[in-house]
Amino acid sequence: MKVDIEKQILAANEELAAANRARFDKHGVFVLDLMASPGAGKTSTILATIDALRDRYAIAVIEGDIASKVDAEKIRAHGIPAVQINTGGACHLESAMIGRALDTLDLDELDLVIIENVGNLVCPSDFDLGENAKVMILSVPEGHDKPQKYPNIFQVSEAVILNKYDTLSIFDFDEVQFRSVVESLNGKAPIFPMAATKGDGVHAWAEWLTHRIEMAKEGSSA
Amino acid sequence: MKVDIEKQILAANEELAAANRARFDKHGVFVLDLMASPGAGKTSTILATIDALRDRYAIAVIEGDIASKVDAEKIRAHGIPAVQINTGGACHLESAMIGRALDTLDLDELDLVIIENVGNLVCPSDFDLGENAKVMILSVPEGHDKPQKYPNIFQVSEAVILNKYDTLSIFDFDEVQFRSVVESLNGKAPIFPMAATKGDGVHAWAEWLTHRIEMAKEGSSA
Secondary structure, three states: OHHHHHHHHHHHHHHHHHHHHHHHHHHOOEEEEEEEOOOOOHHHHHHHHHHHHOOOOOEEEEEEEOOOOHHHHHHHHOOOOEEEEEOOOOOOOOHHHHHHHHOOOOHHHOOEEEEEOOOOOOHHHHOOOOOOEEEEEEEHHHOOOHHHHOHHHHHHOOOEEEEOHHHOOOOOOOHHHHHHHHHHHOOOOOEEEOEOOOOEOHHHHHHHHHHHHHHHHHHHHO | OHHHHHHHHHHHHHHHHHHHHHHHHHHOOEEEEEEEOOOOOHHHHHHHHHHHHOOOOOEEEEEEEOOOOHHHHHHHHOOOOEEEEEOOOOOOOOHHHHHHHHOOOOHHHOOEEEEEOOOOOOHHHHOOOOOOEEEEEEEHHHOOOHHHHOHHHHHHOOOEEEEOHHHOOOOOOOHHHHHHHHHHHOOOOOEEEOEOOOOEOHHHHHHHHHHHHHHHHHHHHO
């Protein structure tokens, strides 16, 4: 019975995800769903991505948190429109929440919407939000064994950012083992070492994202 | 309707938590539910706690993970019995899982059972497992703003371990602000700065835990 309820919740979410996706397509907006543990550096990565791409693309951010609006305030202080979603207790964003957030954004004016999901390596991986790509961040202090413990999020991600890479020498992080397990779970996802707060490694990630945005544009105009 | 389902799941869990609690009481076992983000240092903290208390108490560990058995193996390599629970996809442990794990432990021989919950700052805080105390770890690299974003877990915890404290100078972590927000959420929980892998700060934490174990023993014999 519990499985049935889960299936129903996921099916309802799928329907609304399809509606979001149609809306994004119609306006030619590329949407990124960024997932990570609490404190892995989602907001810092978004700020670094904005700095790298703001001259080329019009960007907005949707911030998902259990509570507080500190992340949306950080993004707005950076001169970028941001919508804060507070999920109450829920450990992930759902398509219905994204749909309501979209009502407050002018999609015609935007090229890229970045969704910062709730800090969690479990729940967000199950929920399609209508995004073009899910990408995850793992930070070095979390440890190299996380792909073994949280395989699903690594499997659904189209790229993996390895953040706080500048602290590699401080923590007992086995990068070879990390890369090997990620590859066994998901042979297609590139891994981008990054130190988002310092700007290190942002260029390669921004290039990948630009390529994906342009591919989507070609697809929609074809 | 969704709220009703959540209520039903939580109510079913409460019943089984009461059964676990009765079982712990009967055998005079103190049970700790340890919660944290992925990679905050739950297993390292458990290993340090074992080293501090193993001469005084007989200890066993229940390891909760989505997948893999690496943590149980680490505990067993330390000479301590460990049961691995794999939740499949679930983002937290439930009382039914703990009940099954207890069947494999000789509770008569034990003084302390440490439960390592799934790495997550959201889901585990809602589920009573029948434990004597919930305690959480936040690690310095996660950032000082986490109490604002994940208030519930700070509210239900009877103590907060601030792990990887030796990296305070590397990360932009405002300890004064962190302590102030934790205190506003939960005035009773002591905060224990710790570097579990180095053994720093373990003594104060182990003293608090010892005090709690002894209090529970007095309570059960009264």
